Amino acid sequence: MLETIWFILWGVLWAVYFMLDGFDLGLGSLMPFLAKDETDRRVIYSAMGPFWNGNEVWLLTAGGATFAAFPDAYAAMFSAMYTPLMLLLFAIIIRGIAFEYRGKVDGAGWRARWDGLFTVASALPMLLFGVAFANIFAGVPIDREGVFQGNLLTYLNPYGLLGGALFVLLFLVHGALWGAWRTEGGLHERAASLAAKLWPALLVIAVAFLGASWFATPLYANYLAMPVLWVLPVLAVVGLVGTRVAMARGSWGGAWGFSALTIVGATFFGVAGLFPNIFPSSLDPAFSKTAFNAASTGATLGVMLAVALVMVPIVIGYQFWVYRLFSGKITRESPAYE
Amino acid sequence: MDVLFLSRLQFAAATLFHFIFVPLTLGISVLIAIMETVYVRTGDEEYRRMAKFWGKLFLINFAIGVVTGITLEFQFGTNWSRYSTYVGDVFGALLAIEATVTFFLESTFIAVWALGWKKLSPKAHAVAIWLVALASNMSAYWILTANSWMQHPVGYTIRNGRAEVTDFLAVISQGFALMTFVHTVSGAYAAAGFFVLGISAWHLLRGQNVAFFTKSFRLAATFAAAAALVVVGLGHLSGSEVAATQPTKLAAMESHWETGANVPMYLIQWPDPSGERNAVEALPIPGLLSLLAFHDTAATVKGLKEFPASERPPIFPSWLSFKIMVGAGSLLLLVALGAWLVRGNPAGRPGFLRLMVWALPLPWIAIETGWILAEVGRQPWIVYGVMKTSAAVSRLATVQVATSLVAFVAVYGILGFIAISLMARFARRGPVAD
Numbered sequence: 001m002l003e004t005i006w007f008i009l010w011g012v013l014w015a016v017y018f019m020l021d022g023f024d025l026g027l028g029s030l031m032p033f034l035a036k037d038e039t040d041r042r043v044i045y046s047a048m049g050p051f052w053n054g055n056e057v058w059l060l061t062a063g064g065a066t067f068a069a070f071p072d073a074y075a076a077m078f079s080a081m082y083t084p085l086m087l088l089l090f091a092i093i094i095r096g097i098a099f100e101y102r103g104k105v106d107g108a109g110w111r112a113r114w115d116g117l118f119t120v121a122s123a124l125p126m127l128l129f130g131v132a133f134a135n136i137f138a139g140v141p142i143d144r145e146g147v148f149q150g151n152l153l154t155y156l157n158p159y160g161l162l163g164g165a166l167f168v169l170l171f172l173v174h175g176a177l178w179g180a181w182r183t184e185g186g187l188h189e190r191a192a193s194l195a196a197k198l199w200p201a202l203l204v205i206a207v208a209f210l211g212a213s214w215f216a217t218p219l220y221a222n223y224l225a226m227p228v229l230w231v232l233p234v235l236a237v238v239g240l241v242g243t244r245v246a247m248a249r250g251s252w253g254g255a256w257g258f259s260a261l262t263i264v265g266a267t268f269f270g271v272a273g274l275f276p277n278i279f280p281s282s283l284d285p286a287f288s289k290t291a292f293n294a295a296s297t298g299a300t301l302g303v304m305l306a307v308a309l310v311m312v313p314i315v316i317g318y319q320f321w322v323y324r325l326f327s328g329k330i331t332r333e334s335p336a337y338e
Numbered sequence: 339m340d341v342l343f344l345s346r347l348q349f350a351a352a353t354l355f356h357f358i359f360v361p362l363t364l365g366i367s368v369l370i371a372i373m374e375t376v377y378v379r380t381g382d383e384e385y386r387r388m389a390k391f392w393g394k395l396f397l398i399n400f401a402i403g404v405v406t407g408i409t410l411e412f413q414f415g416t417n418w419s420r421y422s423t424y425v426g427d428v429f430g431a432l433l434a435i436e437a438t439v440t441f442f443l444e445s446t447f448i449a450v451w452a453l454g455w456k457k458l459s460p461k462a463h464a465v466a467i468w469l470v471a472l473a474s475n476m477s478a479y480w481i482l483t484a485n486s487w488m489q490h491p492v493g494y495t496i497r498n499g500r501a502e503v504t505d506f507l508a509v510i511s512q513g514f515a516l517m518t519f520v521h522t523v524s525g526a527y528a529a530a531g532f533f534v535l536g537i538s539a540w541h542l543l544r545g546q547n548v549a550f551f552t553k554s555f556r557l558a559a560t561f562a563a564a565a566a567l568v569v570v571g572l573g574h575l576s577g578s579e580v581a582a583t584q585p586t587k588l589a590a591m592e593s594h595w596e597t598g599a600n601v602p603m604y605l606i607q608w609p610d611p612s613g614e615r616n617a618v619e620a621l622p623i624p625g626l627l628s629l630l631a632f633h634d635t636a637a638t639v640k641g642l643k644e645f646p647a648s649e650r651p652p653i654f655p656s657w658l659s660f661k662i663m664v665g666a667g668s669l670l671l672l673v674a675l676g677a678w679l680v681r682g683n684p685a686g687r688p689g690f691l692r693l694m695v696w697a698l699p700l701p702w703i704a705i706e707t708g709w710i711l712a713e714v715g716r717q718p719w720i721v722y723g724v725m726k727t728s729a730a731v732s733r734l735a736t737v738q739v740a741t742s743l744v745a746f747v748a749v750y751g752i753l754g755f756i757a758i759s760l761m762a763r764f765a766r767r768g769p770v771a772d
Contacts (some may be wrong), residue, residue: 050453053404054446061437063411068434071426078415078422079732085416086742090749093405097753100401104760146419147733296427299503307435315442322446325457 002301006069007278007291009308011271013065015066015264017058018129018171022263023256024048024055026175028095029123029168031115034179034190038108041115043330045099045181050326052099054319055090066278068304072294076146080279081132083152088128093336095121117172126171127164131155134163134209137217137270139282146279146289159216166209169202170266173243174259181330184329192252199244206266219273236265342731344739345417348746350713352409353699354706355750359403359757361705364478365530366396366525367471369561374464386460388554389467391769392534395761397452402757404445406750411437417739421720421730425501428494428509429484436480444473478526479519486515488721489712490583501724514579523575524568525708528670529701531562535677537765539684539691547768548685556681557743563678566671571703573667574630580715581631581639584722587715589642590651592627592659596641601627611653614643651717659707659714673697 027034027048035041066074078085094117102114129262138159141149176198179191210233211217239262246255274280278294281287295301370389377385405419411433414422424432450458458466494501503509535558538551541677581588588594593609593616602622610617623636632639641703642650677694682686720727 012481033568050449054442057437057441057445060408060411060441061434063415064430064434064437067411067415067422067430069430071430074415074425074426074430075419075422077731078412079419079734082416082732082734082738084743085412086745089409089412090745092408093749093753096405097401097756100397101756104398105765145733146423227533296430297502299506300427300431301351303503303506304431304434307438311351311438311442315446319442319446325450325454334492 001166002298002305003291003295004276005305006065006295006301007271007275008067009305010065010278011268012061013058014271015063015267017055017062018167018267019174019260019263020055020058021052022126022171023174023178024052024221025122025126026171026173027179028118028175029126030172030175030179030191030194031119031122034176034187036186039332041111041185042103043183043187043332044179045102046330047179049068050322051097053096054322056096059092065308066165066303068287069296069301070278070291070294071296072146073289074294076142076289076294077136077279080140080142080146080150081155082148084128084132084155087126091121091124091128094118123168125169130164130167131160133167133270135160136279137163137213137219137274139217139280139288141283142279142281142287142289143283144287146287149283152259159212162205162209162212164190166202166205166266169198170259170263173198173202174256174263177243177247177252177259179254181256182330183326192247195255196247199247203240206236210269213273218274219270222273222275232265232268232272234265236262236269239263239265341734341736341739342728344736344743345731345734346727348417348743349410349413350710351743351746351750352406352413353713354709355525355754356403356406356410357709358702358703358754359399359406360478361529361701362399362533363396363403363474363528364526365528365561365565366392366399366533367467367474368527369534370396371467371471372557373463374460374467378460378464379691384550384553388550390455391550392554393451393467394536394764395533397448397649398757398760398764402753405567409531409746417732417734418720418730419732421725423500424725424730425721427500428487428491428504431503431506432480432484432509436477436484440477440480443446444470444477447473456629474537475523478505479515479525482519482522483510483512483515485712486512486518489516489518489716489719491724496724501721514583517572517576517579521569521572522705522708524565524572525701525705527565528562528569528674529705531558531565531674532694532698532701534558535562536695539694540765541768542685543688543691543695545685550769552684555677555684557675559677559681559684562674566674570667571669573664577630578633584716585640585712586645586650587643587656588631589640589644590653590656590715591711593653593657594639594641595643597638597644598641599628599638600625600636601639603627603630609657610654614715649718651715656711656715659710663707663711666700666707668703670697670700673700 027044030046035044053229066077083305098114098118098121102111102118132155141154143149174189176195180188180195183191205233239258242258243255243262246258276290276292277288278291279289344627359533370393373385373389373392376382377389447469448468451463451470454463454466487509490512491501492512493503495504534554538555538558541547541551542555592603593607595615602624603626604619605623606618606622607616608618628639629635630638631637641655673693676690680690684691718726718728720730
């Protein structure tokens with residue numbers, strides 16, 4: 001029972017992470033297409049500045065919770081994905097430093113170098129997460145002891161790359177909508193039009209991914225066994241359609257909210273299909289790391305659950321407060337970020 | 339060069355680099371919080387400018403401290419997967435609690451503090467920095483508890499082929515962890531104190547912003563002196579804790595070979611590990627090692643020969659890092675007490691101010707060698723007496739780890755250089771009018 005609760009919480013942590021960091025990764029990647037001058041760039045940085053660091057902690061917590069609740073799965077997953085994870089780490093390191101340091105020296109060359117690194121370091125994680133999760137859905141060649149029997153190219157299969165494309169588009173739309181919501185003038189126009197152009201591509205890729213998942217993964221087995229789960233992909237579809245409708249009505253906050261729903265629904269589509277696997281083996285189902293064979297003891301799961309039940313609502317409370325504190329349009333006259 | 343060696347090197351590089359920046363975060367957040375509190379209570383604008391000036395240096399340092407911490411959490415899974423599987427039930431929980439309870443608080447409110455000067459009342463703004471200081475110090479508690487469990491495992495049993503928790507309360511309240519926490523955090527406070535003292539001294543020597551830097555100096559002097567007293571006192575107690583719990587580490591750091599009673603400490607000594615003896619031993623202080631280890635000059639202290647060679651830590655690095663740590667620690671205590679004595683009118687003591695500028699790195703030397711001693715001295719165990727480091731490493735291709743190690747050293751090297759240059763630049767510029 002505790003294992004199942006932790007499996008759901010594990011999904012929640014990833015979903016919230018993608019919903020929150022998704023917009024700043026997406027907006028960061030779009031910077032060169034949106035910003036016409038230095039003021040535009042400062043406005044874009046300001047639109048993410050108060051939030052990105054707190055958003056990223058959801059990733060640390062998702063990683064930490066995997067370690068604590070399912071150590072065997074954490075060990076197999078993180079060592080099997082060694083090189084992609086290292087790339088992710090370097091991207092996160094450089095991105096965080098770019099946020100803080102790009103404005104510290106007044107020089108066009110200095111800022112341009114950090115902006116370039118920032119764009120790449122924002123785009124790379126979206127792709128890596130997509131490829132990684134699609135491969136997890138399909139199964140990864142790990143042996144009886146959880147040791148990876150492949151190489152980096154193993155992950156770059158068509159379904160993995162389709163997953164990468166899906167995540168990239170999900171986050172780009174999410175980021176463009178955040179930009180459209182929080183800025184005004186030319187920047188707002190460009191972000192809004194970019195979101196409108198990216199949305200059809202997202203729709204196509206999302207349909208393709210749902211279809212390909214039928215052939216490439218065993219995800220649908222849980223849906224056929226337990227039809228109530230269909231509500232999760234339906235939520236993703238509702239979010240996707242709602243995003244377009246809200247965009248058409250010029251409600252950018254609403255569109256962002258629907259886009260968040262799409263991301264949460266899509267994450268849970270995968271997580272619910274995965275259950276009880278966390279890191280399935282493509283060599284033999286008996287080698288798979290599941291919520292049951294990879295779990296910590298009841299004592300640890302219980303302590304962790306108590307901590308989560310107390311702390312997570314508090315975290316959501318103060319993060320919500322921060323989003324409200326720094327709400328409203330960012331104008332060209334007063335971009336707070338240096 | 340095998341995966342084990344490369345993984346150890348990578349973890350050591352990541353930890354030692356991370357811990358250049360973390361101590362400053364731990365201490366200076368508290369100093370800034372005090373400055374802002376004085377400003378809120380007295381309305382003295384100079385304290386607000388102090389919070390802003392030191393805060394700018396803090397933010398440059400904080401950014402690099404945070405991002406290099408993420409690496410460490412991930413490396414348990416990437417490079418030490420068999421360790422993660424074996425002890426995840428105990429160790430993973432501590433890391434997860436650290437993330438949930440403290441990282442969120444720290445990362446969320448650092449942004450509120452950095453960007454909220456105009457959005458919040460002075461009082462609410464001061465609360466934000468107190469929350470950051472509280473969170474980073476609590477974070478230190480959780481991670482040091484996790485490390486202490488590797489040094490001195492308690493509250494677990496080996497079952498189903500892994501370490502399982504039997505008493506979580508014992509894990510988070512054990513004496514070793516509390517002592518390590520106070521020792522490490524007071525060392526960090528001393529580092530932050532020396533940072534503020536050193537930069538203030540540099541400006542006072544040039545007669546710039548004298549009132550501003552005198553106030554900074556005064557605050558930091560008291561802070562550093564108190565921290566130095568605690569860190570040295572706790573260092574001594576940690577020594578007896580090591581004697582009781584990790585006899586091989588104690589013997590290695592003293593290069594003590596033969597078990598015996600009433601063991602002296604040598605003022606001049608040079609280990610010869612291959613000959614299982616000391617090449618040089620001179621000027622003994624009778625009974626001092628027995629006294630320091632067990633509070634009794636007659637006590638028996640086990641020597642390295644008591645243990646099979648396969649269970650002895652690397653002697654030379656343990657011995658050398660211990661000597662450097664103690665040397666730097668003693669010097670920093672003297673300098674900190676000196677700063678406290680001249681705090682009334684530091685500008686009138688140019689000789690001492692020059693010394694203070696040069697003394698700035700002392701806490702860092704003590705801190706880094708302290709970590710080397712703690713981690714190297716624990717070898718060959720990753721969890722003392724329970725799991726060998728060689729059994730903990732992931733089964734990876736050598737080229738993967740070699741590549742990532744080179745990338746770490748290159749990226750960290752460049753970023754470290756940039757961070758320290760930026761701090762030096764803003765430190766030299768001094769406070770600016772706003």
